[in-house]
Amino acid sequence: MSNPTLVMYEEESREVNDALERLLKEANATVIFLVDKNGQLISGVGETERFDTTSIASLTAGNIAATGGLAKLIGEKEFSILFHEGEKDNLHISIVCGRVILVVLFDSRSSLGLVRLRVKKSSEELSAIFQKLLKKSEERVRRSSDFSFAEITDDDIDNLFS
């Protein structure tokens, strides 16, 4: 398979959330999401309840995938930053660690310059966490005997559909 299963553990989940909370404050953003490149929402901080987070995650990943396709057509590896400007709200979307997507929503209380600056700093921090996480996932998969999903029985699966 091209990519191993992404697994998020509680320790790293806390570290990711702390980093996002810091970025939210420092960039004066409204809400921040972290999305897997396949469209799964990893985490969100700020006024998340105002938004359909699942749809945002899926469309962001579609957006990154489409612009990535465009990049390849003109000979670029990828476009690592996308910016969408609206009347009131703006979206700053960037790729972290080549694997996850950082989405920052901000309004006139912040500015593109500030967001770019703070995102750059946070990206390094998040990259370190994800590199650690990917290594940990790979080790866990190699030692598949202690992978708790092995305990799932056929009955458990059947019960989902009854």
Next chain:
Amino acid sequence: MSFINYASREINCKIVYYGPGLCGKTTNLQFIYQQTAPEAKGKMISLATETERTLFFDFLPLSLGEIRGFKTRFHLYTVPGQVFYDASRKLILKGVDGVVFVADSHEERMDANVESLENLRTNLREQGYDLDKLPYIIQYNKRDVPDAMAIEDLRRELNPAHVPEFEACATSGEGVFETLKAVAKLILIDLKKGK
């Protein structure tokens, strides 16, 4: 590639509905959306042209319930079936956990079925996947049309490996949930094996 979150105790998986243009991929998702309780589904998104042909993808998030304390969420995607949207189809296959191939039972669509299945195999290979190793189901859709091909003929052309197959009529919903359940089950069995 599923996403397991121990912090929020969730398993997220991606299912892609593939098939030739107008075979009923979007109709499958629409029926699932209509028949699912509001608390188990999210918003269905269709990125379509003005004539309702899928332009990029349809997306439907579904929650199936809990398994050993983990919420299971399935993200259902369709690809655009029209031949010239191949670049978009490749993108949607990224990170796929299971595939449903929706075949059109109309006799005159047989060539389109074969071409689309070949295209699926090629596009998966480009992403580093092997269709024979993925959770994979075939749905023979539009069984209600007057000139529907015999199942044996469809099977011979499209399912030489004898993967699980279902007859369906997506407009009335026949076979739609059976197909979804079968692919979801195969994905969970794979997850159990730690693939």
